[in-house]
Amino acid sequence: MLTAASNARAVAEVGTGTGVSALWLLEGMAPDGVLTTIDVEVEHQRAAKEAFADAGIRSTRTRTISGRALDVLPRLADSAYDLVFLDAEPSETSDYAEQAVRMLRRGGMLVVAEALWHDRVADPARRDELTVAMRELGRSVREDENLVPSLLPVGGGLLVAITR
Ligand SMILES: C[S@@+](CC[C@H](N)C(=O)[O-])C[C@H]1O[C@@H](n2cnc3c(N)ncnc32)[C@H](O)[C@@H]1O
Numbered sequence: 001m002l003t004a005a006s007n008a009r010a011v012a013e014v015g016t017g018t019g020v021s022a023l024w025l026l027e028g029m030a031p032d033g034v035l036t037t038i039d040v041e042v043e044h045q046r047a048a049k050e051a052f053a054d055a056g057i058r059s060t061r062t063r064t065i066s067g068r069a070l071d072v073l074p075r076l077a078d079s080a081y082d083l084v085f086l087d088a089e090p091s092e093t094s095d096y097a098e099q100a101v102r103m104l105r106r107g108g109m110l111v112v113a114e115a116l117w118h119d120r121v122a123d124p125a126r127r128d129e130l131t132v133a134m135r136e137l138g139r140s141v142r143e144d145e146n147l148v149p150s151l152l153p154v155g156g157g158l159l160v161a162i163t164r
Contacts, residue, residue, distance in 0.1 A: 002160065003028030006109050008082035013037040014069045014096050015088030019048030021113075022062070023055055025085060036063045036081075038072050039088070073099035081105065087113035090130045094137045101147070104163045110147070112137065116157025 003011060009030045013022055016039035026035055039045050045064050052062055065072050069088050073096060084100035086093055093112060100110050117134040120126035138159055141149045147161040 001028060002109060002111060003033075003083055006082050008109075009033040010081045011035045011083045011085065012076060012081050012100070012103060013085045013087070014073070014100075015039060015086070015113075016045050016048045016064060017087070018044055019051035021085065021087060022048060023051060023057075025083075026052075026057055026061060032061075034061055034063060036065065036076070038065045038067065038069050040066070040068050042066050069096055073103070076103050078102055079105045081108060083109040083111060085111045085113070090114060090117065091133055094133060094140070097137060097141070101144075101163060106163055108163050110141070110159075110161045110163070112141075112159040114156040115151060115159035116153065118156065121157070 003025050007030060011025050011029060011033065013025060013035060016022060016037040022035055022037050045066055049064065070092060081103045082105060084103055086096045086100060097110060104110060115134060115138060117131050120131040121135045121138065141147055141159060141161050146164050148164065149161040152158040152160060
């Protein structure tokens with residue numbers, strides 16, 4: 001729904017996994033849209049490529065990049081993406097988000113999975129490292145004047161923000 005609402009043609013995903021979220025992103029994208037998806041695990045991406053083929057996705061619609069997100073993201077272009085979806089290593093998500101904002105065109109959409117981190121983010125008594133990291137990311141997105149944020153309480157929580 002988010003890729004359809006933003007009429008996305010260029011989408012980047014951090015954390016391909018076995019391709020479940022990629023298929024949903026592709027479903028809403030423009031028919032000629034291209035999804036760039038990054039994962040450090042070659043085996044996961046192999047399974048994702050099989051899932052894309054089984055779903056009849058043309059190979060020109062996906063660009064899979066193997067590598068650590070923090071090595072790959074700085075090489076992706078500025079202001080070139082309509083939507084960037086983050087779903088990889090939670091402790092690094094703030095760093096991914098910084099890259100994502102650089103990569104998004106004006107009016108583009110940042111989407112962060114697991115933003116409620118197992119429902120711990122809203123509980124101030126929870127102070128473990130990953131909960132604090134996700135809580136801090138939510139705060140910095142909320143306080144960034146260049147972003148219009150919303151926290152959708154679906155699944156593990158989706159933090160969504162539009163760049164001004
Ligand atoms: C939660 S899974 C992604 C699930 C996928 N988005 C989906 O919904 O189908 C997280 C993925 O991030 C990948 N990952 C973990 N650390 C990473 C890193 N530093 N760089 C790139 N990918 C990473 C893992 O290999 C794993 O496939």
